Amino acid sequence: MVLASADKVVLGSIAFAVFWVLAVFPSVPFLPIGRTAGSLLGAILMIVFKVITPDEAYDAIDLSILGLLFGTMVVGLYLERADMFKYLGRLLSWKCRGAKDLLCRICVVSALSSALFTNDTSCIVLTEFVLQTAKQNNVAPHPFLLALASSANIGSSATPIGNPQNLVIAIQSKISFGQFLLGLFPSMLIGVIVNMSILLCMYWRLLSGEEVEEITLEGGDLAVKTTTPPRSLELTNSNDVPSNLTEGSPASEAEKEVSNSPSLNENKGDIESGSICMSPTEDNLHAGDTTSRTLEGRNEPNESTEAVKDTRENEKEGPSNAWKRLAWKICVYLVTTGMLIALLMGLNMSWTVLTASLTLVVLDFKDAGPCLEKVSYSLLLLFCGMFITVEGFNKTGIPSTLWNITKPHAEINRASGMVVLALVILVLSNIASNVPTVLLLGGRVAAQAAAISPHEVKKAWLVLAWVSTVAGNLSLPGSAANLIVCEQARRAQSGKYTLSFWTHLKFGIPSTLIVTAIGLALIRG
8 A cells, every 4th residue: 555645644654643642641741631532632632633534434433443443342241240360369378388389370360360360350350469478478579560460461372362462353354263272372371481481580689589679669769678588378267278368358449449430430541540351451551550540549458347247248148148159150150151152163253252141131030220330431431432533543654664664674475575574563563553553554463364375364363462462561551451460569458569660570571571482482373
């Protein structure tokens, strides 16, 4: 495609630049309107500038993606209500035998839960547990925080519902859930193991209590703490559950506040708003400022008061209601399992997830209004604006021109071409974020692969999914999951901790490059 007329190129570039600036920096002083409004503004400018017609704008919106996104949010909400994520915390703590064992468990559980429930959800519910356990056992928290965020990103690459960019790829490529899983699961599995090994190598002495740690406190001050050999992380209470994951505890209440707080209701379209029901959020639209606003102003609960309140509620509930709740939770798990089986069988992903979500609404046998109010409609609008803006930018011819320059050096059937393609995706994913990168490159990468061989097309889509997702581990702003962990840790009830940009970068660069390269070698069409 050749470049459009000069006025379309200039005006389309301006509209896309407005979208990009507000997506990366949602609180810029001259226009602090946030990502969702910025996305819609970019879309409106594309129409006002006549880069794209209104009919073309409507056609650019992919209803299949929006339906899948909406259904996944609802299913995630009901899983949270059914205590799925509390049980994941118990799994992490059960008969744990030291800091290294805990780090490995965090990597595995975070990766698997992210593949099924999205990476942001896993990070939201597990960050408090990681900090609580590290504090109780006198272990530095940042290796565990890095393990949680990086493994969540890698794990989410394995399924179409693990993150939004995979969702876009699965719909556009028409790759089934099972084919997607088979194509990327080996890379994900080895990637998690390699990532875990890098963490163990970098922090072996620290996890063994053999070195001095510098802790960044609130306000940027530094404190020196000499670590001692960590005690066994096996928990001593009757249920093998840390106090922060019991009902009525700060972590439990924090999870409820994150999904119910007024600040969330005002900002629930933002990428890292912190609500379980909002998964999958837009994984890589660099969301630092919004996380800060969303998590700010949370009232810290009194642990003893909330515990007594919860105990009284349980006593009032009675055995009859307890059995009803147990039966309802079992139904939620069965419906979710059935949904996953249907996806593996190759049924239409959007309608399968929508059917599962509405089944859960019916089984709840209550007014669905409060549940549906927690769905992130702002995120759905953000995607609508993004579809229109990217389509308008494509109409200018700029992406095609740049791709034509890169294409001869990025052929997927050559090792050097694969390296160039991976570097292009990695850089764009960290600059423009991964969902716009997928929208801009997806069709072009697939068309180039089809010109080489029809068998290379699926491989090209899977390469795009793998690299754009793992790219989020490169730097702290590279992924919303990273920022969620950072902000949750900075405001945690159980000992605040600031994960610095440089601490993450020191780990992120080698991990991203090595994991990406190994994963690429394992992807087959």
